[in-house]
Amino acid sequence: MAAPAAALPPLYLGFDFSTQQLKVLAIDGNLNVLHQDNVQFDTELPEFRTQGGVHIHSDGLTVTSPVLMWVKALDLLLDKMKRTGFDFSRVRALSGSGQQHGSVFWRRGASETLKQLDSAEDLFQQLQDAFSVSDSPVWMDSSSRKQCQDLQAAAGGALRLAEITGSRAYERFTGNQIAKLWQSRPEQYQDTERISLVSSFAASLFLGSYAAIDFSDGSGMNLLDIRTRTWSQTCLEATAPDLDGLLGTPLPSASVLGPVSSYLVHRFGFSESCRVVAFTGDNPASLAGMRLQQGDIAVSLGTSDTVFLWIQQPRPALEGHVFCNPVEQRAYMALLCFKNGSLTRERVRNQCAGASWELFSGALRNSPLGNNGNIGFYFDTMEITPAALGVHRFDRDDNKVSSLSPEAEVRALVEGQFLSRRLHAERLGYSIIPGTRVLATGGASSNRDILQVLSDVFNAPVYSIDLSNSTCLGSAFRALHGLAEQSGLSFFDVVKNVPEPQLVATPHPTAAQVYGHMLKRYARLEERVLQETCP
Numbered sequence: 378m379a380a381p382a383a384a385l386p387p388l389y390l391g392f393d394f395s396t397q398q399l400k401v402l403a404i405d406g407n408l409n410v411l412h413q414d415n416v417q418f419d420t421e422l423p424e425f426r427t428q429g430g431v432h433i434h435s436d437g438l439t440v441t442s443p444v445l446m447w448v449k450a451l452d453l454l455l456d457k458m459k460r461t462g463f464d465f466s467r468v469r470a471l472s473g474s475g476q477q478h479g480s481v482f483w484r485r486g487a488s489e490t491l492k493q494l495d496s497a498e499d500l501f502q503q504l505q506d507a508f509s510v511s512d513s514p515v516w517m518d519s520s521s522r523k524q525c526q527d528l529q530a531a532a533g534g535a536l537r538l539a540e541i542t543g544s545r546a547y548e549r550f551t552g553n554q555i556a557k558l559w560q561s562r563p564e565q566y567q568d569t570e571r572i573s574l575v576s577s578f579a580a581s582l583f584l585g586s587y588a589a590i591d592f593s594d595g596s597g598m599n600l601l602d603i604r605t606r607t608w609s610q611t612c613l614e615a616t617a618p619d620l621d622g623l624l625g626t627p628l629p630s631a632s633v634l635g636p637v638s639s640y641l642v643h644r645f646g647f648s649e650s651c652r653v654v655a656f657t658g659d660n661p662a663s664l665a666g667m668r669l670q671q672g673d674i675a676v677s678l679g680t681s682d683t684v685f686l687w688i689q690q691p692r693p694a695l696e697g698h699v700f701c702n703p704v705e706q707r708a709y710m711a712l713l714c715f716k717n718g719s720l721t722r723e724r725v726r727n728q729c730a731g732a733s734w735e736l737f738s739g740a741l742r743n744s745p746l747g748n749n750g751n752i753g754f755y756f757d758t759m760e761i762t763p764a765a766l767g768v769h770r771f772d773r774d775d776n777k778v779s780s781l782s783p784e785a786e787v788r789a790l791v792e793g794q795f796l797s798r799r800l801h802a803e804r805l806g807y808s809i810i811p812g813t814r815v816l817a818t819g820g821a822s823s824n825r826d827i828l829q830v831l832s833d834v835f836n837a838p839v840y841s842i843d844l845s846n847s848t849c850l851g852s853a854f855r856a857l858h859g860l861a862e863q864s865g866l867s868f869f870d871v872v873k874n875v876p877e878p879q880l881v882a883t884p885h886p887t888a889a890q891v892y893g894h895m896l897k898r899y900a901r902l903e904e905r906v907l908q909e910t911c912p
């Protein structure tokens with residue numbers, strides 16, 4: 378006879394609402410992964426007609442995702458889990474993450490709708506009228522340049538803004554998106570009763586009421602004072618009227634927000650005692666999933682590529698971001714974001730490697746370190762770090778060339794991406810010293826040949842955890858930690874028995890010499906590309 382659910386060991390769920398998909402992962406109290414599933418937006422929800430989870434508008438700058446697509450993805454994912462016999466009654470706590478910076482605008486009256494959800498119907502049907510803006514701006518958007526300039530002027534300059542909020546004004550940051558909405562569509566802004574990040578929006582769907590924005594994801598808005606961890610009045614006032622009330626009070630990332638909604642209890646059989654722990658950004662969640670320590674450098678190869686580190690003290694600069702740390706309240710994390718990551722690798726794979734990752738890997742294995750001096754810049758869409766556009770290829774003598782052989786093109790892309798990641802990390806003062814571990818994660822970290830190039834270019838050993846999906850794992854760890862923190866346990870107390878990341882690539886003996894030289898050339902050529910193309 379099956380054991381009653383109460384006698385079975387408890388489970389902890391981690392969700393990730395990322396750019397291209399919604400993922401979930403379940404762990405038990407011993408941190409073993411017991412279940413994983415996902416919903417791909419483009420292929421499983423084709424009615425929303427997204428590409429890579431987003432709509433790129435005709436101006437080439439505005440990028441949005443339909444908020445109801447995310448809602449429907451959650452319906453679908455929970456239904457899938459139910460069909461496979463997942464026992465929701467065992468879940469003691471859940472948490473999650475979302476792509477950073479994206480904004481969700483809840484229409485007046487939506488909090489009542491959330492409270493009165495009918496368990497006989499899905500969320501998609503019931504939340505049809507719950508949003509004042511149906512297309513949520515997402516992190517790939519770069520249409521708010523004017524609002525960025527205005528905010529920097531109001532704050533006393535770009536560096537002053539970075540000192541307050543951890544970043545100079547960035548177009549994708551939520552405050553600038555909110556300012557754009559207020560200026561261009563004031564009636565929609567006025568019809569809004571709450572503004573969420575993708576992460577706190579997702580948490581609200583589980584809570585059945587508005588979830589607080591957590592300090593870590595809240596740091597990606599150009600609105601939060603990262604030292605006092607309160608909204609900056611200067612930034613709020615420069616952004617839009619009555620914003621304080623629309624955002625709610627931000628909370629520590631490990632906060633237990635409350636029990637799951639009675640909707641989830643009745644529709645899926647969650648226990649009434651199952652707790653929702655604050656959701657955070659996908660990169661902060663990934664820091665938790667990899668159990669990043671001071672001195673490590675994380676390289677995430679998802680839709681975006683990001684490089685991030687654990688730092689003790691904020692040192693805001695004109696490039697890159699400082700976020701509040703998601704697992705240790707007194708610490709911070711530094712992050713660089715590169716927009717042309719996996720989607721650009723996919724485009725080159727399709728054009729040069731027959732749309733096959735196997736052939737793409739073969740091209741990397743069959744071409745020499747340093748690519749015979751060929752260097753490429755592949756900014757299919759306006760890059761964030763640095764702000765540049767277009768494809769630019771150079772031969773060994775720094776002459777511009779219009780094409781490379783397919784094999785050389787694949788290597789030029791991957792080497793160019795990692796030279797850029799290293800160059801910009803070093804410019805921020807994060808150097809690689811003996812003993813530095815590069816921790817790789819994200820979808821492309823399942824490709825060992827890509828990780829070999831990463832190891833060579835960084836001249837450092839590369840480690841990874843078993844799963845490329847560290848965001849969901851981090852969210853499940855954070856769910857467990859949220860409960861444990863109430864009895865005084867730290868995040869690292871909770872995850873101390875997780876196996877250490879495994880060594881997956883070590884640098885080739887000639888890598889230091891090849892890429893030491895190439896990095897200097899890359900920096901020079903990047904300057905040239907910027908001068909030629911800067912908008």
Ligand SMILES: Nc1ncnc2c1ncn2[C@@H]1O[C@H](COP(=O)(O)OP(=O)(O)O)[C@@H](O)[C@H]1O
Pocket residue numbers: 395396397398678679680681719720722723734819820821822823824827
């Ligand atoms: N074998 C592989 N080699 C290189 N890239 C891969 C491989 N498998 C998956 N990917 C890349 O992983 C990306 C998805 O990564 P993921 O971290 O799941 O993204 P996100 O969380 O942003 O939705 C895909 O766009 C794909 O290009």
Ligand SMILES: O=C(CO)[C@@H](O)[C@H](O)COP(=O)(O)O
Pocket residue numbers: 395396397475476477478516549597658659660679680681682683712714
């Ligand atoms: O803008 C950033 C970080 O600042 C991006 O990293 C987004 O958080 C999207 O993440 P992925 O879906 O690519 O993981």
